[in-house]
Amino acid sequence: MRVAENLNEALHGLLDDDPTAYVIGEDVLDPYGGAFKITKGLSVRxxxxxxxxxxxxxxxxxxxxxxALTGNTAVAEIMFGDFVALAFDQICNFASKSVSMYGSRLPLRMIVRCPSGGGRGYGPTHSQSMQKHFIGMPGLSLYEMSPFHDNREVLASMLERGEPCLFFEDKILYTRQMGQTDPMFPVRRDGELAIAEADDRPDCVIIAPGGMAHRALAAMRTLLLEDEISCRLLVPSRLYPLDVEALLPYVNGVVIVAEESTAGGTWGSEVAHLLHGRVWDRLRGPVRLVHSRDSVIPTAAHLESEVLAGESTIHHAVREALRG
Structure with a gap:
């Protein structure tokens, strides 16, 4: 099953199980079924x-x-994640505040889906990764889609939190198969954390969200075959608030956080801050951050690949970290 099909099936399951659940968005009705066909078949059923x-x-x-405020479950689709900036006020000044500003905690079951990221030639205003702009907002959780996490489980986890959640879905994942990975790096799960490694004593630990996972795995393969450098990949489902305790048993030595956002006030910075406060004595140096270049995202494929963080960016960062 492809990731898009898995997510579509998860939404069908949610509406089937929960008679108070609604899906809301632009062009989500059949026969169109959403810009990426994630809502296909929902309006008919x-x-x-x-x-x-x-x-x-x-x-x-x-x-x-x-x-959601009146007791229902709501899933809102932003056609392109870039446009979530237009909903910033409703998300950050209304939805996230409504959980706790009425005198007692009020569960608010709301998911905002944000197809995100580049790699498909959609240009500067349809290719961004906006995660970092929502880090640290009380009452708001951030998740990222992954081929190693069943979307039905992830939707259930978000709704169980009882607060608004943003679900970032890297568009390049939609056509990938669920669970698809490199045989050299089998994936296992520890709660919400997916772990891929060739052995249990890696030279470097890479922490990356779902959209970066296959780029990290490709870099890990090259590093192992060409340089005999072994890496461990950690892919959390929930980005914020980060379950840093789940990472601790798997983190030591050289640690790199890879994400597609540009540098400055990022999720990676938050991960590094939390790890430095807990396992500084187990690290060979500060956690290193990998980002896309400080640029708008071009439409032309060859220029886009030069801007976005990819396999080569991670490969170079690992070698530099181990050399230093």
């Missing part, structure tokens, strides 16, 4: 609970937050 909206991210997230 669940008429009245899949709501097509005008082109207004602020309005659709406001409606979703209102539905």
């Amino acid at each position: 669940f008429p009245g609970r899949v709501i097509g909206t005008p082109i207004s991210e602020g309005a659709l997230t406001g409606v979703a937050a209102g539905l």
Whole structure:
């Protein structure tokens, strides 16, 4: 099953199990079924609970937050994650605050789906990774889609938190197969953490969200075959608040955090800060961060690949870290 099909099946399961659940967004109705076909078939099976909206991210997230505030479950789709900036006020000043500003905690079951990232030639305003702009907001959780985490489990985990959650879905993953990995690096799970490694005594630990995982695995393969450098990959499902305790048994020596965002105020910085406070004595040096270049994202494929963090970026960072 491809990742997109797994997510579609998860949404079907959610609406089937929860009669209070709604899906809201632009062009989510059949026969179109969303820009990436993630909502395909939902409006036919669940008429009245899949709501097509005008082109207004602020309005659709406001409606979703209102539905959640009155005891329903709401899944809002932002057609391209870049446009979540238009919903910043509703998410950060209404939805996240509504969990606790009425005198007692009020569960608010709301998921905002954000197809994100580059690699598909969509250009500067349709290819960004906006995760870092929402780190540290009280009452708001961030997750990232991964081929190593079943989306039905992830949706359930988000809803169990009882607070608004942003779900970042790297677009390049939609066509990948669930669980697809390199045989050299078998993947196992420890709770919400996916772990891939060739042996249990790696030279370097790479921490990366789901969209970066295959780029990290490709770099790990080259490093092992060409340089005999062994790496461990850690892929958390929830980015924020980070379950840093889950990482600790697998972290020592040289640690790199790889993400597609540009540098400055990033998720990687948050990971490094938390690790430095807990395992500094087990590290060979500060956690190193890998980002995309400080640039808008070009449309042309050859220029886009020069800007985005990829296999070669991670490969170079690992060698530099071990050399230093």
